[in-house]
Amino acid sequence: MAEVRRRGPSPIRGIHHITGLVGSAANDLRFYRDVLGLRLIKKTCNQENPTSGWHFFFGDRLGSPGTIMTNIILEGVPMPKTVEGRGSITDVSYSVSPGSLDYWRERLTAAGCACSDRPARFGDPVLHFRDFDGISSELVGCEDTRMPELADLPDEHQIRGFHHATLAPRIPELTVQFLVGVLGFEVVATEGSRTRLAVGGNEPGKLIDVVERRDGPWGRHGLGGLHHIALTVDSVGDMEKWTRILAGAGLIVTGARDRGWFHSTYFTVPGGINMELSNLDPGWTVDEEIDSLGRILSLPKHLEAHRTAIEAALPAVEF
Numbered sequence: 001m002a003e004v005r006r007r008g009p010s011p012i013r014g015i016h017h018i019t020g021l022v023g024s025a026a027n028d029l030r031f032y033r034d035v036l037g038l039r040l041i042k043k044t045c046n047q048e049n050p051t052s053g054w055h056f057f058f059g060d061r062l063g064s065p066g067t068i069m070t071n072i073i074l075e076g077v078p079m080p081k082t083v084e085g086r087g088s089i090t091d092v093s094y095s096v097s098p099g100s101l102d103y104w105r106e107r108l109t110a111a112g113c114a115c116s117d118r119p120a121r122f123g124d125p126v127l128h129f130r131d132f133d134g135i136s137s138e139l140v141g142c143e144d145t146r147m148p149e150l151a152d153l154p155d156e157h158q159i160r161g162f163h164h165a166t167l168a169p170r171i172p173e174l175t176v177q178f179l180v181g182v183l184g185f186e187v188v189a190t191e192g193s194r195t196r197l198a199v200g201g202n203e204p205g206k207l208i209d210v211v212e213r214r215d216g217p218w219g220r221h222g223l224g225g226l227h228h229i230a231l232t233v234d235s236v237g238d239m240e241k242w243t244r245i246l247a248g249a250g251l252i253v254t255g256a257r258d259r260g261w262f263h264s265t266y267f268t269v270p271g272g273i274n275m276e277l278s279n280l281d282p283g284w285t286v287d288e289e290i291d292s293l294g295r296i297l298s299l300p301k302h303l304e305a306h307r308t309a310i311e312a313a314l315p316a317v318e319f
């Protein structure tokens with residue numbers, strides 16, 4: 001009998017989106033759309049608990065993977081502030097051109113955000129700030145050929161997308177071992193206690209830094225913190241294959257969930273970091289034209305029957 005070979009999944013392509021938890025829809029819009037200049041590409045509810053609040057997606061004009069910052073908005077929900085500690089995703093970093101950091105320092109300061117220079121990282125300058133809800137964020141000045149085509153900022157200063165995310169896992173060596181051995185990351189650089197890993201290419205939007213933090217508090221999810229990092233896979237079929245691999249490695253994996261514009265499967269990697277795999281189909285234009293993304297309340301098919309109740313429950317927001 002001919003041997004039947006089961007093909008493995010296509011490799012992971014880089015970061016798809018990064019998700020935070022925040023407490024104010026108005027602040028979220030004002031910060032990511034009006035200050036950072038990103039495009040609101042989709043507004044939906046928190047699909048795990050549809051009447052609990054909004055979920056906004058911001059990104060480049062097309063909502064390209066590697067540019068998408070999303071926030072679950074728990075307005076009026078009695079959730080404590082996040083504790084950034086061991087087991088946290090501590091920072092989300094965006095890339096801008098190297099000459100843009102002075103522009104951004106001035107723009108963020110004018111918006112009321114305290115900025116501070118951090119030591120150069122792998123040779124690139126880093127500017128730290130927090131969004132209006134406290135999410136720890138950075139701009140990295142670097143060469144990045146992506147052009148986000150955002151309408152409201154001068155081209156030379158636009159945020160190109162994610163540069164990297166920084167993790168402070170509980171046991172950093174376990175996390176590095178897992179990212180390399182199971183998910184296919186490569187270690188591309190080290191600097192002090194920081195290890196840079198890349199997946200799908202050694203370039204902005206495909207990088208994750210693991211830092212060793214041997215003391216200080218354990219991290220805790222809460223408002224003003226980063227909740228998970230989603231990585232891009234090619235298809236739902238690939239997601240299913242990766243789900244089997246992750247389960248085989250001993251992880252609890254949710255399996256693919258239909259989010260309306262893509263599917264997602266969730267898991268926690270050793271070291272305590274929440275991650276997700278997302279594919280790209282059917283994409284943002286399944287329910288809106290590309291030029292009018294982010295205007296309607298978008299819901300996946302299985303939530304459409306509850307649209308009236310969801311619309312009634314979501315806090316009023318002036319878009």
Ligand SMILES: [Fe+2]
Nearest residue numbers: 019228230276
């Ligand atoms: Fe997500």
